[in-house]
Amino acid sequence: MKRAALWPEHSLPAHHVPPPWPGRHVRLDGTLVHVRDTPATGGGAEPALYVHGLGGSAQNWTDLAGLLADRLDGQAIDLPGFGRSEPGPRYTIPSFADRVIRWIEHSDRGPVHLFGNSLGGAISVRVAALRPDLVRTLTLVSPALPFLDFRRSLQGRMLPLLAIPRGERLAAWRLAQFSPEVTAQQVMEACVADLTRISEQRRQEAIDEIRIRYEVAHYAAAYVRTFRGLVGSFLRSYLPGEGALWRQAAAVRVPTLVVGGRQDRLVDVRVAPQAARVIPDSRLLMLDGVGHVAQLEVPRTVARAVLGLLAEATPSLVTGMGESGTERDMAG
Secondary structure (H helix, E strand, C coil), X not given: CEEEEECXXXXXXXXXXXXXXXXXXXXXXXXXXXXXXXXXXXXXXXXXXXXXXCXXXXXXXHHHHHHCCCCEEEEEECCCCCCCCCCCCCXXXXXXXXXXXXXXXXXXXCCEXXXXXXXXXXXXHHHHHHCHHHEEXXXXXXXXXXXXXXXXXHHHHHHHHHCCCCHHHHXXXXXXXXXXXXXXXXXXXXXXXXXXXXXXXXXXXXXXXXXXXXXXXXXXXXXXXXXXHHHXXXXXXXXXXXXXXXXXXXXXXXXXXXXXXXXXXXXXXXXXXXXXXXXXXXXEEEECXXXXXXXXXXXXXXXXHHHHXXXXXXXXXXXXXXXXXXXEECCC
């Protein structure tokens, strides 16, 4: 485990709040996948792929993808059943990882710089372990790798739902009890440590995303079944077997950045440092006063850490940006 280098602040574009990047539907293996493109603004940019977390969407990466567009040609996908993608037959880590692999193969852009937040982090670990030929670097933001003490997560209160027959129907009923505005506020309070960092534009976009959930019949089932699959993967990771997520993390060989927020309320805050210890070629950045979605809450800090990773892994992407002024941060 290494320290995560923070590239100089002046290396980033001037601060602004871009709208969501243009999206399109692509038919992949018979179902529609929604993808947002963040075109490169600089020459020689390399391909990147962004994977969101449970209940999220491609829009979770708007700011970070924009800040990195000078060096990375970005795509962010909506996982099956989330955002604007059609539902899938299965909602497990292996099935999602297979989908990401198929997308990289279909788009013919590999190897990519792969980013994953929360559930997307667990998916990305599996992709990098199984298909290192498709991944240049790996960036994990609060990855949902296994932990067993669910008292350390707000998601723990959802566990009884998994034991209820037809829990999807109960989840759909519960979702309908709140307005999109209330639901969006609850989601942000769970994911973000300091809500003053979230602009009014991003708040409105979050409400619009919630409205989409109300319009599709499959969302509640996708959410509950994905959460069930995630919990199942946690339990299996402490049993023998090559498919265990922590064993797959140890098999990752690409340069990796792990970012964690010390005020994360959804993933045990001990997971990010453990992931950095387990993944051989890793860098760790722990952020005080930051929650579960650092790429949304402090995108410029995360972007600086990504540029530090790229400087080590692919120096040509940061040519002309000297080491002078580089700062470093490290988990305590």
